[in-house]
Amino acid sequence: MNIIVDGRYQIIKRLGKGGFAHTYLAKNLAALGEPQCVVKQLRPKVEHPRMLQLFKLEAAILDRFQHSQIPKTVECFEHQGDFFMVQDFVAGDDLSKEFTIGHRWSEAKVIGFLREMLKVLGYVHQKQAIHRDIKPANIIRRWDNGQLYLIDFGAVQDLEGDSLVPMTVVGTPGYHAPEQAAGLATFGSDIYALGMTAIQFLTGHYPLHLPKNAAHEVLWRDLTKVSDRLATILEQMTRVECIDRYDCTMAVLADLETLSRCDNDIPVSSSRSIDAEFSHQRLTSKIMTMAILVGLGLVGTVGVVSRIQSVGGMGGGSISDSPLDLMHE
Structure with a gap:
């Protein structure tokens, strides 16, 4: 697979896809030993101003956490109009x-x-x-x-x-x-x-x-x-x-x-x-x-603006049919 995000993260396969974001297994080409990581791309099914806010909040929260059973966030960045978050990979x-x-x-x-x-x-x-x-x-x-x-x-x-x-x-x-x-x-x-x-x-x-x-x-x-x-x-x-x-x-x-x-x-x-x-x-x-x-x-009853579903597990996802479809299908 020949997709590299921001010149650093080579996509290996998709791990999950939900109503909020897509997640991919990737290699960090800029790090020693090219360790595996998880790249999370903001891809909401329903556009809403809260989506980007929640995405950035997730990165900020994980950066605040220091717990051995919660994956750490490596970084959060924007690339070609899309927002990405990179996290530690849990095998x-x-x-x-x-x-x-x-x-x-x-x-x-x-x-x-x-x-x-x-x-x-x-x-x-x-x-x-x-x-x-x-x-x-x-x-x-x-x-x-x-x-x-x-x-x-x-x-x-x-x-x-x-x-x-x-x-x-x-x-x-x-x-x-x-x-x-x-x-x-x-x-x-x-x-x-x-x-x-x-x-x-x-x-x-x-x-x-x-x-x-x-x-x-x-x-x-x-x-x-x-x-x-x-x-x-x-x-x-x-x-x-x-x-x-x-x-x-x-x-x-x-x-x-x-x-x-x-x-x-x-x-x-x-x-x-x-x-x-x-x-x-x-x-x-x-x-x-x-x-x-x-x-x-x-x-009283609050109207549902949208229901954000899980991104899905970070293990065992299907590989996209084509490199272009993987990131923008």
């Missing part, structure tokens, strides 16, 4: 590749998944950011050590820069929380999406296909074998009303650790130390939740 497959309908993860595997991702998500929230598109396709498992990485911050909300007002609706149906579908999100919205992801792996069914009760909560417990303790945690993670959900990731972790203590399988730290360490996160979340409730009461 692995996104979790959508591990899912097949009817296949169920064990309870122990789901608990391990939640514990690992809640810590990563807790870091994001500590940095005053809401991911807003947690789902299997945006979580990569590394091939070499099995470690999970959180990717695709294209829908991120920066609480340090954004006010709590109705915004462009983002997220993926089946995973995003009800308040997020109305244009408003909290830390609890990410917790809801992570809970839905765990339920998907536990039941072997996509969240969008699960039945709901009169309160619009998903009905899933009869589709799998699960302990009452874990089911209770997942139900609290996915409550329809944000005020009824966990107020921060550490609160979920504390309950998971209590569950693990009962099973005598994993040494854990005390929930008291967790609460002390993350009291600021919990207080911030409570304030945000109350603001969301007030906002929903004031604004």
Whole structure:
């Protein structure tokens, strides 16, 4: 393939394509050893002034993060009228590749998944950011050590820069929380999406296909074998009303650790130390939740300007038929 972006990044193949951007595996020709990287090109299906703003915000947010399980941004630039972002490449497959309908993860595997991702998500929230598109396709498992990485911050909300007002609706149906579908999100919205992801792996069914009760909560417990303790945690993670959900990731972790203590399988730290360490996160979340409730009461139903879908996983994409089609089809 003979496409080189900005004279430095040689495109190898496409990794993902969505309503917001296209992603490509590339080689950095200007770096020692020509390491592989991910080139993300802004290619919105629906033109909107917020798109470029969100694209630049993603780069700024990732530049602010320093976490071993979140890919770093190398740079963000404009080339021939298009906007590009270059990120570290994570050699692995996104979790959508591990899912097949009817296949169920064990309870122990789901608990391990939640514990690992809640810590990563807790870091994001500590940095005053809401991911807003947690789902299997945006979580990569590394091939070499099995470690999970959180990717695709294209829908991120920066609480340090954004006010709590109705915004462009983002997220993926089946995973995003009800308040997020109305244009408003909290830390609890990410917790809801992570809970839905765990339920998907536990039941072997996509969240969008699960039945709901009169309160619009998903009905899933009869589709799998699960302990009452874990089911209770997942139900609290996915409550329809944000005020009824966990107020921060550490609160979920504390309950998971209590569950693990009962099973005598994993040494854990005390929930008291967790609460002390993350009291600021919990207080911030409570304030945000109350603001969301007030906002929903004031604004009513927010019209959907557009729904930004995931860029798609960074593993295993199809190669474009022709070099010209790859970047501008």
